[in-house]
Amino acid sequence: MPTERLQWQAPDGESLEIHRVAAAADAPRILLLHGLEGSWRSHYVAGVLDLVRARGWGADLLTFRGCGDLPNTARRFYHSGETSDLDFVLGWIVEEFPRAPVGIAGYSLGGNVLLKYLGERGDEVPRSVFAAAAVSVPYDLEAGARYLSAGFSRIYDRHFLKSLRRKALAKLERYPDLFERAPLERANTIFDFDNAVTAPVHGFNDAVDYYARSSSRHFLERIRVPTLLLSSHDDPFLPSSVLAEIESVASRNPWIETEFTERGGHVGFVDGRVPWRPRYYAEWRVINHLARAFDARGDRTVRIS
Numbered sequence: 001m002p003t004e005r006l007q008w009q010a011p012d013g014e015s016l017e018i019h020r021v022a023a024a025a026d027a028p029r030i031l032l033l034h035g036l037e038g039s040w041r042s043h044y045v046a047g048v049l050d051l052v053r054a055r056g057w058g059a060d061l062l063t064f065r066g067c068g069d070l071p072n073t074a075r076r077f078y079h080s081g082e083t084s085d086l087d088f089v090l091g092w093i094v095e096e097f098p099r100a101p102v103g104i105a106g107y108s109l110g111g112n113v114l115l116k117y118l119g120e121r122g123d124e125v126p127r128s129v130f131a132a133a134a135v136s137v138p139y140d141l142e143a144g145a146r147y148l149s150a151g152f153s154r155i156y157d158r159h160f161l162k163s164l165r166r167k168a169l170a171k172l173e174r175y176p177d178l179f180e181r182a183p184l185e186r187a188n189t190i191f192d193f194d195n196a197v198t199a200p201v202h203g204f205n206d207a208v209d210y211y212a213r214s215s216s217r218h219f220l221e222r223i224r225v226p227t228l229l230l231s232s233h234d235d236p237f238l239p240s241s242v243l244a245e246i247e248s249v250a251s252r253n254p255w256i257e258t259e260f261t262e263r264g265g266h267v268g269f270v271d272g273r274v275p276w277r278p279r280y281y282a283e284w285r286v287i288n289h290l291a292r293a294f295d296a297r298g299d300r301t302v303r304i305s
Contacts, residue, residue, distance in 0.1 A: 003040060003049065003061070007070065010088055017068035018089065021049055023058030026099040028294045030059040031090055033110030035136075035267060037163050039067045044107050044135070044267050047283035055291070058100065062089045064110075066167055075175055077167070079198050080109050080141055081214025083117040094126045101297050103290035104132045107267050108237070111137035112216045118227065119219025131293030133228040133286040134216075136235055136267045139246050141211035142191075144238045149189040153236040156266075157190050164190075168197045217242075220249045220256060228257050228289040230282055232264030259285070 003019040010016050019040045023029065030052055034042050040061055052059040062085060066072030078085070093102060106114030111134030118125060118132060138144035148157040168184055183196035195207035204210035212218075229250060233240040243260050250256040261269070269282040 005069075006060075008089065008092060010085060012074055014065060014072070014074040015070050016065070016085060016089065017063040017070045019061040019063065021052055021057070021059040023056060025097055028055075028057045028290070029093060029097055029100045029102050030057060030290065031086075031093060031102060031104045032059060032061045033086065033104070033106035033114055034061065034064065034067070035108030035110055036160055037067060038107070038110070039063055042107075044280070044283060047280045048105060048286065051283055051287045055287070058097070060089070060093055062086065072167070072171070073174070075178060076201055077171070077198070079202060079210070079214065080112045080138070081116055081210070082202070083113055083120060086113055086117050087121075090126065090129070094128050098128070100128065101294045102126070102129045103293065104129060105135070105286050105290070106132075106137070107135045108138065111135055112139070112141070112214070115139075115216035115223065115227070115229075116214065116219045118225055119216070119222040122222045123224050125225055129225055130297045131226045131228075131290050132223075133230065133289050135230045135269075135282045135286065136237065136264075137216060137229065137231060138238050139215060139217040139220075140238070140242045141215045142208060143242055145189070145191040145194065145207070145211065147239050148237060149191055156236060161187065161190055161193055164193050164197075168193070217246060217249065220246070221253055223253060223255050226255055226257070226289075226293050228259065228286070230259045230261075230269075230285055232261045232266075232269065234263050235266045237266045257289075 003021055006018040006020055008016045008018055032048055034045055045061060049059055064078035104114055114132060115134050147153055172181055179197050179200045187193045187196050191207055194210055199206050199210045231243055247258055250258045
């Protein structure tokens with residue numbers, strides 16, 4: 001069953017693309033955030049939405065600006081630390097479905113946005129949000145960007161850079177004064193792109209400043225919603241050493257549960273005994289975590305573990 005595509009106008013006038021799975025007004029709902037250059041076509045989005053439908057839940061996928069069918073016409077892009085669209089969409093959902101318990105799930109960049117938002121809001125997260133889950137998060141954005149630019153991970157770096165450069169050049173045609181063209185054309189890595197485009201467009205001094213102010217690792221201590229962190233030590237987007245730091249920080253916050261596996265890659269976590277019938281563990285684990293929180297939703301002060 002396909003999703004319904006909705007179009008909501010953000011406070012700055014930009015049209016946001018939402019893909020919805022319909023359900024009863026009081027059924028649990030999932031707000032889903034995709035990764036860098038992802039969309040409703042991403043495999044993990046399809047996996048989560050299939051599990052949501054099977055349970056009779058509802059879901060809304062927030063498509064980050066420029067990643068769907070709608071044009072990104074504003075004088076900005078989406079990025080790893082931009083939480084205003086998440087705040088707006090969540091508020092809309094809570095108002096539209098006041099009796100529905102809500103869970104939020106974010107993958108990769110979307111996971112970083114989610115954790116930063118939860119930390120920024122702390123106790124002020126809407127009371128109907130009962131749990132969250134973040135998969136393959138680049139908790140330290142600078143470490144992740146530098147890791148992507150070396151060795152085998154360079155394959156991913158080049159792939160994303162090609163897509164981001166194309167969008168940035170199109171944006172420059174609309175707004176010639178938005179950033180300088182030459183640094184973008186010289187960019188060879190995601191780090192270079194963030195230095196040339198993401199930082200100046202969004203008010204950061206440079207890529208290092210952007211990474212420092214947007215990395216979700218700085219916001220974990222203030223999370224006050226039962227939150228699952230699922231990552232793998234063989235993630236090609238992040239040095240394994242970062243996960244040791246995250247585990248240490250998370251251990252001091254009873255609202256956070258960590259599961260850091262040895263294998264799983266980046267938003268992969270494929271298992272199963274039959275090769276042509278794989279099971280995507282991350283999607284199952286996310287839904288299971290949220291379901292347990294919904295079952296215990298008489299009091300959000302109860303930690304789910």
